[in-house]
Amino acid sequence: MASTAVEACRWTVTALARYAPATISVLLPAPDRLRCIAATGAWQVFSTVPPEAGIVSRVYASGIGATVPDVAADPDYLPAHPGVTAEICVPVLDPAGRPIGVLDLQWSGPVELGLWRQTAERVAGRLGARITALGGPPAESRSEKLLRHAVALTTAPTEWDLMTEAICAAREVSTLSAAVLLLAGRAGPRLGAPTGETGELESRVRAELTEAGGPELHDMIARAHRHGSCYTLGETGHPPTAEYRPLADAGVRTLVAVPVGPPDSGGVLLVADERLLRPDPTTVNLMELLAGQAWTCLDRLRTLARLREQASSDPLTGLRHTGPFGQRIARATPGRTALLAIDVDGFKAVNDTYGHQAGDRLLVGLARALEAALRQGDELYRIGGDEFVAVIEVSRPEEAVRIAERLAEAARGTGRTISVGVALPHPGESPEQTLRRADQALYAVKRQGRDAVHLSTT
Known part of the structure; x- marks a missing residue:
């Protein structure tokens, strides 16, 4: 007598509840889950069940019913009504034998599971035929x-x-x-x-x-x-x-x-x-x-x-800092990824003479000039007070030196000078060792008078 699929599900649950001291529910498919159409019980009925979750989803996907005498032993059991010990779940099939939903019964006391399994399958068969006759499961609202x-x-x-x-x-x-x-x-x-x-x-x-x-x-x-x-x-x-x-x-x-x-x-x-x-x-x-x-x-x-962005960027210059730099040099390619260690010449004197605000303005202006001098894809990091590192991809060491010299020229355009040490990773060398060689090349420039570029050959 049901005139809609929802009515058919509700009447099925109501009729079963007269005879079965169980928590009963009927679930039909929505586009990405099973949704509860009708149920008994006060605590707790799941409104929807995601795919591949619970015994009901397993039964719906396989089209094979399940009798679970001990729900605690089934890893797919979804805890619902307190004290549930056993569960019977059977597919609701259309006349062609395709699953269009599930009928689920859960008990909290002794039960003859074999007889109830037969009853559940017969009721689910009737329900499936009626839902199909009414046009199939209801569409989503x-x-x-x-x-x-x-x-x-x-x-x-x-x-x-x-x-x-x-x-x-x-x-x-x-x-x-x-x-x-x-x-x-x-x-x-x-x-x-x-x-x-x-x-x-x-x-x-x-x-x-x-x-x-x-x-x-x-x-x-x-x-x-x-x-x-x-x-x-x-x-x-x-x-x-x-x-x-x-x-x-x-x-x-x-x-x-x-x-x-x-x-x-x-x-x-x-x-x-x-x-x-x-x-x-x-x-x-x-x-x-x-x-x-x-x-x-x-x-x-x-x-x-x-x-x-704030966590990975230097708040003064906007450049990326030590965290992202460590991740980047970990991907360095031996013989191709060059590290350019950069230090601002005489920076301490600027801070001591004109104050930290002047030093900050110097660093911001220099960062913009160095960024503009790099090629598309090159990366510039600030890893300390007046210490920068550029990470660039080159085909040979001479190319890295030319880019370092271009950075030095850009710095001169701001009225300051920089010292640059260049190193390319050796096979089997860690990124930290490559950076250490770039720093050593930088110190060699400092010892020789600053405002120059030096390539590490060791």
Whole structure:
């Protein structure tokens, strides 16, 4: 008599509960997990079970039921109801014999497992046939889809992954065909990451927004933050406001626009369709929740990136310091990776005569000059007060010497001089030994009068 799959699951659990002193649940598949559709018991029923977790997932994946007389001996058992001792879990199969869910029973006292296993399999067979007749397991609700994507947003490792996930979520939850994320930036507004599933409308929207340029995109973001979320009613004869003209030119006829983050650094989420539709307020609310979650996760990623940068960078010059330097020289290639040990000539006298602020300004200016003199891919580190090390890849020692001389010339352009010691790793030599030879070459320059370059040949 059940008219929906959910009703069929609930009535099955209710009927079994009249005769079985057990905790009973029916779980059906969602895109990336099993979700509980109906259950008895007060403590505790899992709302969802991730793949490859628990006896229920094992049974669903294999299509083979399980009788577990001692749950403590089964490594897949998920502790739920207190005092559970035994469990029977059987697959819910469609008429073709494919698993479409599981029926799970857990006991806390003596039970004839053999008889109950037969009963559970017969009931699961009836339930599977009824669910199939009703069109199969129920589809995810939009709120369930949003929850699934919200979890993915929190675990996104990079901004690119996060924006891709947010765009996919906007399309799937709204059921509209296109979504773009427009974010403010130092160089002006920019489009978020495209996804591999970009449809024709989304491609046109991205092209129109790219062609529109910074001022129009800025106006679009400003409007969203000034007036809040908005949406079209999908009615003909009502032209868009000036800010959304590029979207209309791309063929958009239905639009939901939601502000993302704060006005100065956030942006706007645009979800669109070329069909004339009528989004309801619930759709807008879900997009607002998605935008809020996306911004929270994006802000967290940016904060972590800033903290990592601060932890690995010298706060005065902005150069990387000893930690990253140690990791870099550990990857040195014998005969190719040259280390250039650099020391500022007469730096102590500057500090003693003019004070530490003057010394700091000297170091910052010198760091910028040395960075500018290096090639693309070369790396410069500050490893001590006035001590720097450049790590460069060269084909022969003479090339390393030429680059060191270019650094010395750049230093002279700032009104200061430096001494540079150069060393290339020998086969079997540790990075620390190579750096020690570069330092020894540097000291040789100091002894010979400074403002020069010396190559270690030992």
